[in-house]
Amino acid sequence: MPHTDLAQSIRRASSPDKPALVPYLTAGFPTLDSLRHQLRAVAPLAAAIEIGVPFSDPMADGVTIQRSSRRAISNGVTLAWILDELRAIRGEIGTPRVLMSYLNPLIAMGLSELARDCEASGVDAIIIPDLPLEESKPIRAALNNRGVGLVQLVSPVTPEARRRELAGASDGFLYAVTVTGVTGGANATPPAATDLPGYLDALRAASPVPVCAGFGIRSRQQVQALAGHADGAIIGSALIDAIERGEDPGAFLRSL
Amino acid sequence: MTLELAPNWTADTPQARAAELAKLIGGAYPDAHGRFGPFGGRFVPETLMPAITRLEEVARHALTDPAFLDELGVHQREWVGRPTPLARAEGLSRLWDADVWLKREDLAHTGAHKINNALGQALLARRLGVKRIIAETGAGQHGVATAAACARLGFPCRVYMGAIDAERQAPNVFRMKTLGAEVVPVTSGDQTLRAAIDEALRDWVSDPRGTHYLLGSAVGPHPFPWLVRTFQSVIGREARQQMLDRAARLPDAAFACVGGGSNAIGFFHAFLGDPRVALIGAEAGGHGPAPGQHSATMAHGRPGVLHGCYSMLIQDAHGQVGDTHSISAGLDYPGVGPEHAFLRAIGRVSYAPVTDADALAALRDVCRVEGILPALEPSHALAAAKAHARAHPGSTLLINLCGRGDKDMPILMKHLT
Numbered sequence: 297m298p299h300t301d302l303a304q305s306i307r308r309a310s311s312p313d314k315p316a317l318v319p320y321l322t323a324g325f326p327t328l329d330s331l332r333h334q335l336r337a338v339a340p341l342a343a344a345i346e347i348g349v350p351f352s353d354p355m356a357d358g359v360t361i362q363r364s365s366r367r368a369i370s371n372g373v374t375l376a377w378i379l380d381e382l383r384a385i386r387g388e389i390g391t392p393r394v395l396m397s398y399l400n401p402l403i404a405m406g407l408s409e410l411a412r413d414c415e416a417s418g419v420d421a422i423i424i425p426d427l428p429l430e431e432s433k434p435i436r437a438a439l440n441n442r443g444v445g446l447v448q449l450v451s452p453v454t455p456e457a458r459r460r461e462l463a464g465a466s467d468g469f470l471y472a473v474t475v476t477g478v479t480g481g482a483n484a485t486p487p488a489a490t491d492l493p494g495y496l497d498a499l500r501a502a503s504p505v506p507v508c509a510g511f512g513i514r515s516r517q518q519v520q521a522l523a524g525h526a527d528g529a530i531i532g533s534a535l536i537d538a539i540e541r542g543e544d545p546g547a548f549l550r551s552l
Numbered sequence: 553m554t555l556e557l558a559p560n561w562t563a564d565t566p567q568a569r570a571a572e573l574a575k576l577i578g579g580a581y582p583d584a585h586g587r588f589g590p591f592g593g594r595f596v597p598e599t600l601m602p603a604i605t606r607l608e609e610v611a612r613h614a615l616t617d618p619a620f621l622d623e624l625g626v627h628q629r630e631w632v633g634r635p636t637p638l639a640r641a642e643g644l645s646r647l648w649d650a651d652v653w654l655k656r657e658d659l660a661h662t663g664a665h666k667i668n669n670a671l672g673q674a675l676l677a678r679r680l681g682v683k684r685i686i687a688e689t690g691a692g693q694h695g696v697a698t699a700a701a702c703a704r705l706g707f708p709c710r711v712y713m714g715a716i717d718a719e720r721q722a723p724n725v726f727r728m729k730t731l732g733a734e735v736v737p738v739t740s741g742d743q744t745l746r747a748a749i750d751e752a753l754r755d756w757v758s759d760p761r762g763t764h765y766l767l768g769s770a771v772g773p774h775p776f777p778w779l780v781r782t783f784q785s786v787i788g789r790e791a792r793q794q795m796l797d798r799a800a801r802l803p804d805a806a807f808a809c810v811g812g813g814s815n816a817i818g819f820f821h822a823f824l825g826d827p828r829v830a831l832i833g834a835e836a837g838g839h840g841p842a843p844g845q846h847s848a849t850m851a852h853g854r855p856g857v858l859h860g861c862y863s864m865l866i867q868d869a870h871g872q873v874g875d876t877h878s879i880s881a882g883l884d885y886p887g888v889g890p891e892h893a894f895l896r897a898i899g900r901v902s903y904a905p906v907t908d909a910d911a912l913a914a915l916r917d918v919c920r921v922e923g924i925l926p927a928l929e930p931s932h933a934l935a936a937a938k939a940h941a942r943a944h945p946g947s948t949l950l951i952n953l954c955g956r957g958d959k960d961m962p963i964l965m966k967h968l969t
Contacts, residue, residue: 358754369872406556428594449598454599476757
């Protein structure tokens, strides 16, 4: 099962001194041919790569990913195009790949076609920020049928019993949202600084899969603070901001 | 119609459709998953799940608590001015060759039906123990109603409004501010109602414990579509009884405009079990059927997920939400409430697009012969009734006049002069 490879890759790359890095890229931002270049640049440094499917109404995202998504859509990016690109470079890049997409583009493609094409493109799992566990059954069934995993998200306000349930249901890794807020960290309410390690430690103790922390992780200092508490650090908006500034995504990841 | 998220649901025989309608009338929908048949549900980030679960618990408890219902009733009578009148429209009856009746929700406090739900949810917010209330608004009527309810009950209030809407409904922006609300113009996305809801959801995700999102339309994740319908269904209950009292009969057809569908769902509900009453929802047909020129979700949409619910949605082949247009900000929305999508799927309500031009023509009729300036939104329902009267002369028609048109002055000055 590919999503077991995903879990292993994150565990292998994680050490008590530093969590594994999981970069996020908005596919087709700033240009269509950026995706292949960016994938090649970050692959050697990443335990897994998140590929963001742009959506017109990204309600869990802050201004950076709203902007990159809008640009990508106007560049003509579609889910089908992303899967074609991933299939084309499948043999070249061995790092596990995870799609991050809001639900509507996925159901517009059709769930069985989606699962088939994910398998063919080497997509190990999908993260769907607007799909809570209660609604996930038909999607999980379609994906798992082709060996593609469904990653669950857990939030600081999730009650403890539910955290265990989500961890048990998550394929590949558990996505620990570190703030109460949108991606990028603006307007967000972080749990009291002392809470974050405790929150992550409790998740790791409850989770059969690795725990990756995301939302608002922007600096080397923040990545270091996750060491020993999270298996992976997801770098999204900060990486997109760097790409927007014209920096090399590989160099930015190395700076973390 | 492909239902990816409810592949086993069908209602392809008259018997199956009747059975589904009976389930709705009997209270089986929304079900435990917040679904109306295939539509509805809760498609929200995990961070919002505790808040919407708690909202449902608190609402279910309050709505069976006599103390809550008594308090709601006092506010409805003394502050909102309920019951709103039912009026026979003598002038329109002559002009359209029909027996025309108007449910005067435009006479409710703050000038539209939106106050019914704003009041109900603000009272619930007290029981939730939140510190602040946020809302979205399109035409500004829900924003004004929420601002008023917050002022009355002592909540700080922030209203998100698309920048385009804030300009075309400027009088309502000033009303909200006068009532003490903070109005945040939304410059992201399409800068209309849809972007305002996106932005309100982002605010709510940042403080789900301390904030109540007072959603004004019959859309969003469960329990909102149910909650909004519950607080708006007073419209239909009153109107049905008033028709029996005044006209000693039910109408042949009842009309309401549908954007997200809050006034329509509240108006239609009391008539669902009256098979001889045709129910007709008027959508915004805008400039016509070309993509981006209308907001007629039922006519041109497919099932999809936006703002937390599975319903009909204007979208492209790749699942990106489509651009919309309507002369009326309150109908300018690419989705529609899930209960409406269900009522269409089982054939109980029919939905028809009405163009900007036809809505304006109906608005002129009502001004001229009734001395009433309706809002642009219900002018779509009036236009649908006018068209119905042409096809069925002499029939008895009931229209929900869900709001008054003072707010539309900037638009009317452009189009009618």
